[in-house]
Amino acid sequence: MICPPDAAIPSHRVIEPPVLYVGTPVALITTLNFDGTPNISPMSSAWALNDRVVLGMATGGQGSENAIREGECVINFAPADLWEKVERLARTTGRDPVPAYKAASGYHHEPRKFEAAGLTPLPSDLVRPPRIAECPLQFEARIVAAHAPGGGPWEIGCEHSFAIIETKVERVHAHDDVTIAGTNYIDVSRWQPLLYVFRHYVASGTDLGRTFKAQV
Ligand SMILES: Cc1cc2nc3c(=O)[nH]c(=O)nc-3n(C[C@H](O)[C@H](O)[C@H](O)COP(=O)(O)O)c2cc1C
Structure with missing residues (x-):
């Protein structure tokens, strides 16, 4: 039986939001270009499970091409106070020439x-792309799989085409000031990830409590 909603619960309505970005950390993906120079791709469509981090990266960008070709990347997680530097990269691409749909939105190479x-x-230990010193958490990773969405074919350079890139994290670097001294734990009261929420930059809030699995 479906109960009528409690009066205290706000009613919902059907909407068609232009994006579905409910709030994920901003990651700066470093990769190597074909000529060996480093590229940085800001992104937020990433999730982690065990030692894997899965990245959703548009195939119109240079970062996805580099990651798949080279088989490695660094996933650098930005702190909240880095948002203005991230935004300096927002309209840039390592791709040359710039795809027409990106040029029309004001992107430049x-x-x-x-x-x-x-x-x-900063040099990485196990992969060739560099780490970003200003990011308190840096994951050196290798690409273990890359899929087209829904199993369909990739359309390189097209506006809505993206790759689902599965990475295996090989090494984690953490700034001392976000770790609990002498342990492998992150001090969540001091790690303040930059979140991307419906195309706004948002600082994460207070620590509300922990799940039963948290050891500290
Ligand atoms: C905060 C932020 C989050 C973004 N998230 C993503 C994302 O999850 N996936 C993606 O493909 N592009 C994302 N972008 C857009 C890319 O950064 C953009 O396409 C950029 O041109 C990629 O650079 P590249 O072509 O050198 O790889 C995001 C941009 C910003 C500023």
């Missing part, structure tokens, strides 16, 4: 993303 954003490269 930027071959030097670190310099453009004012970010600092």
Whole structure:
């Protein structure tokens, strides 16, 4: 039996939002371009399970092409206070020429993303793309699978085509100031990820409590 809604629960209505980005951390994906120079692709369509992080990356971008070709990337998680530097990269692409649909939205080719954003490269241990010093969490990762959405064919350079890229995280680097000293745990009171929420940058809020599986 379906009960009538409690009067205290707000009523819902059907909407057609232009995007479905309810709120995920901003990751800066570093990859190597064909000529060996580094690229940075801001993204937020990422989720983690066990040692895998799955990335949704448009095939019109340079980052997806680089990651699939080179088989490796670094997933750098941005802190909330980095949002203005992230936004400096928002209308850039490592792709040259810029796909027409991106050019029409004001994107331009930027071959030097670190310099453009004012970010600092750090060498990685196990993969060739650099880490980003300003990001407190950096995951060195290898690409273990890449799929077209729904199993359909990729349309490289097309506006709505994207790749579902499964990465295996090989090494995690964490700034000392977001870890609990002497442990492998993140201090969630100090790790403040930058969230991308319906195309706004949002700082995450207070620690409300922990799940039964949390050990600290
Ligand atoms: C905060 C933010 C989140 C983004 N999230 C994604 C995403 O999840 N997937 C994606 O393909 N592009 C995403 N983009 C757009 C890419 O950053 C953009 O297409 C960029 O041109 C990619 O750079 P590249 O072509 O050098 O790889 C996002 C951009 C911003 C600023």
